[in-house]
Amino acid sequence: MPEPTPILPEVLDQIRALPASENRLIICDVDEVILHLIRHLEDYLHERELLFLNHEYRLTGNIGRLADQSVLSAEEVRAHLLAFFDEISHAQDLVDGADRALEALAEHWDIILLTNLPGSHNKPAREKLLGSMGVPFPVVTNSGPKGGAVAALAANRSGPVVFIDDSPTNHTSVQASLPSSVQIQFIADERFLAATRPDGHIDLLTGDWQETAAFIRSIL
Template sequence: MPEPTPVLPDVLDQIRALPASGNKLIICDVDEVILHLIRHLEDYLNDRDLMFLQYEYRLTGNIGRAADRGVLSADEVRRHLLAFFDEISHAQDLVDGADRALGALSDTWDIVLLTNLPGSHNKPAREKLLASLGIPFPVVTNSGPKGGAVAALAANRSGPVVFIDDSPTNHSSVQASLPSSVQIQFIADQRFLAAIEPETHIDLLTGDWQETAAYIRSIL
């Protein structure tokens, strides 16, 4: 189990700017949870004669050339990801049911969107897109494992905290930093969902927002 992750100073500044509240809290990822990511990234890769080598949760070592399956270097993957987010952050598709589920839950829960998004210039585009899709909740941008940010968001809350994310790394980080949280691993892409073996700290593994909303309601 990893050690608890400290919250980054710029992330803490964003969290401190949020309205104070002691209400129960849902901390929700964006990519592959609210907005599709994998289908857009696969299109981006295919257009460049690249591909996922396996349906598993890693990018470095898992993106290669379609012609010979040659693996891209970490620097090449990073460069493509930066270009990809610049290209798609304003135009990602909504995961079915995310708007309805979060809208209904927001009647009784505070909701904060915690997203790892390269390039601070992409945050306004993401906020605008989410708002246009009926998801007007505050967006906090993070970098790296999310445990420290989740613990900071949960500070001074008396009610339960639910963390929704697709990444095994982020869930492990949250387990180390805030083990009392309810952890929902949500993966919209059915191929990647089917390939996941959930860790014992995952309370629900799903790719369905109706199931997710019902589970969160059952917590109370």
């Protein structure tokens, strides 16, 4: 079992600025959960004669050149991700049903969006886009595994905590930092969803917001 993930000071500052609440809580990722990521990233890669080498859930070691499928270095992948988010953060498509499901769940749950987003300048664009799509919930930006941030967000909550994210790394981190949470691994892209084998601590693997909302309602 990995050690609990410490929270970054800049993330803790954002959490402390949120209104205090003891209500039950949904902590929800944004990319590939509320907003499509993979389809946009794939378009970005193809425009640069790059591609995903397979549908494994990772980026480093899984992006290559179209000509010879040679693998990009970690530094090259990071540079492309920074450029990609600068280009697309204001224009991603909504995952079908996310807005309606979250609006309905918000009648009985607090909802906080916890997103790994490079560049603090991209946060306002993401908040504006989500608000325009009917997803007006508080956004906390993080970097790296999310366990420490999830534990901090859940502190002093008396009700259940649900964590929704696509990344197995983030789920493993949350399992170490807040094992009492209900973990939903949501992957909108059907190919990556089909290729994913969930770890034992995952309570639901899905790419469907109706199924997700029904599962969360059943917790109560």
